[in-house]
Amino acid sequence: MTSKRTIEWREKNRDAVTQWRNSIAELRKVANLENWAYERLEIEIAQRLPSKLREIFDFTTSYTRRYKSGKFRKYMDEAASEIIEYGTLEPSRYYTLIKNISIVKEKMHGKK
Numbered sequence: 153m154t155s156k157r158t159i160e161w162r163e164k165n166r167d168a169v170t171q172w173r174n175s176i177a178e179l180r181k182v183a184n185l186e187n188w189a190y191e192r193l194e195i196e197i198a199q200r201l202p203s204k205l206r207e208i209f210d211f212t213t214s215y216t217r218r219y220k221s222g223k224f225r226k227y228m229d230e231a232a233s234e235i236i237e238y239g240t241l242e243p244s245r246y247y248t249l250i251k252n253i254s255i256v257k258e259k260m261h262g263k264k
Contacts, residue, residue, distance in 0.1 A: 158242040165240065172239030175200065197236060208246075209235050211253050224256070 162169060176197065183193045194213055198206050212232035219225045231249055234241060241249065 155242075158245065161242045162238065168240065169238050173237075176236070176239070201235070201239070204250075205235060205240065205246075208241070208249050208253065211257075212249075215256075224252075227252075 179193070179196055179200075182188075183196070188196075198209050201209055209232060212228040212235070215228045216225055216232060231241070231245075234245075
């Protein structure tokens with residue numbers, strides 16, 4: 153469920169979200185015409201993102217491919233979907249994701 157803060161933030165940034173959606177709609181048209189695989193579409197979307205948001209997007213998509221169930225996987229899937237849909241994240245969610253991803257990376261690579 154989307155929080156009230158996130159909804160308000162999206163309303164304030166409506167122009168940027170609309171511009172992003174139009175850009176993605178055009179990209180999806182090209183993808184359909186050229187019969188791209190979904191992974192190719194994800195790569196093209198990732199190239200349009202700012203660097204930090206791209207890192208989050210890359211991690212969320214790879215994590216959801218690697219793990220097929222779990223609460224954190226669902227959380228990562230929701231984040232990836234939100235990035236694709238809106239082209240950005242609400243700032244508090246953005247920082248929470250960065251923190252959670254760094255913790256998971258440490259656990260995955262055995263660092264303490």
